[in-house]
Amino acid sequence: MKLATIRTPDGTAVVRIDGDAATVVEGVADVGELLRTIGIGGVAAAAGPARPAAGLDYAPLVPEPSKIVCVGLNYRAHILETKRDFPAHPTLFAKFADGLLGANDDIVVPVEDTTDVDWEGELVIVIGREVRRARGAEAEAAIAGYAAANDISMRDWQYRTTQWDQGKIWQATTPVGPVLATPEEIPFQARITTSVNGEVKQEGEIHDLVFGPAALVEYISTITTLRPGDLILTGTPGGVGHVRTPPEFLSPGDTVTVSIDGIGTLTNRLVAG
Numbered sequence: 001m002k003l004a005t006i007r008t009p010d011g012t013a014v015v016r017i018d019g020d021a022a023t024v025v026e027g028v029a030d031v032g033e034l035l036r037t038i039g040i041g042g043v044a045a046a047a048g049p050a051r052p053a054a055g056l057d058y059a060p061l062v063p064e065p066s067k068i069v070c071v072g073l074n075y076r077a078h079i080l081e082t083k084r085d086f087p088a089h090p091t092l093f094a095k096f097a098d099g100l101l102g103a104n105d106d107i108v109v110p111v112e113d114t115t116d117v118d119w120e121g122e123l124v125i126v127i128g129r130e131v132r133r134a135r136g137a138e139a140e141a142a143i144a145g146y147a148a149a150n151d152i153s154m155r156d157w158q159y160r161t162t163q164w165d166q167g168k169i170w171q172a173t174t175p176v177g178p179v180l181a182t183p184e185e186i187p188f189q190a191r192i193t194t195s196v197n198g199e200v201k202q203e204g205e206i207h208d209l210v211f212g213p214a215a216l217v218e219y220i221s222t223i224t225t226l227r228p229g230d231l232i233l234t235g236t237p238g239g240v241g242h243v244r245t246p247p248e249f250l251s252p253g254d255t256v257t258v259s260i261d262g263i264g265t266l267t268n269r270l271v272a273g
Helices: 029-037 078-082 135-140 214-222
Strands: 004-010 011-018 021-025 048-053 068-072 091-095 108-111 121-127 145-151 174-181 191-196 199-205 232-235 255-260 264-273
Touching: 004 029, 011 232, 029 108, 029 121, 121 174, 121 191, 121 214, 121 255, 135 214, 145 199, 145 214, 145 255, 145 264, 174 264, 214 232
Parallel strands: 068 232, 108 264
Antiparallel strands: 004 011, 004 174, 011 021, 021 048, 068 091, 121 145, 121 232, 145 174, 191 199, 191 255, 255 264
16 A cells, blocks of 8 residues: 655645545544554545546645654765765754655755755655564554655755764755655565766665665664654665765756656755755
């Protein structure tokens, strides 16, 4: 099953996408509210107004998650290209809700403040039930599904200090979507691909993760309670711009896409802000 939060003339709405058709799930305004109230189980047979799936105006999948937890250095290929040691524990940082964008929204780049704008295509875990100190099957069951993200990073700010947040939390720079795809939608060898202006920059398989989805839910829920609609960005494959020779960065006018098998594609144009 695939669910999305879309913009309509009357506000946002949740739709269930079945092939070329989208069915409105009535009574909830976004996927986060759906997960907190009726849950995934109440959606499969929901009947509401129908519309074509093509041309939907995607809003951020979960506009107001209580937490956005991000994982750095979590793909083997990315660790190798950065010449770092393999981590014993996940490397965590956070984002905020006002950084989120929809799947096709413009990424606003404040060009007077930053120049080294980089791409990071990522798989996102969407939490479906409240858990604390989850283990094993409980951690697996807490995952409602998956989405795609682009963790746009301002490298000149990120590496000002040893703490990364200042390069990761810029407003209106992190698209998440286009859908929540439930786990059975995702093939085991699902590929993640990031392209800039049509040129492939990143390719990887999600099973190249050092710490997989259930392990991340276990680890993070040990630290803090995870709640329905919370997002975990799981890290990026090799191929980011700042480690290339010479380094490559994004500029206003560029279009960057992130595609994940079973989920779909984010397509975002950079604009000066």
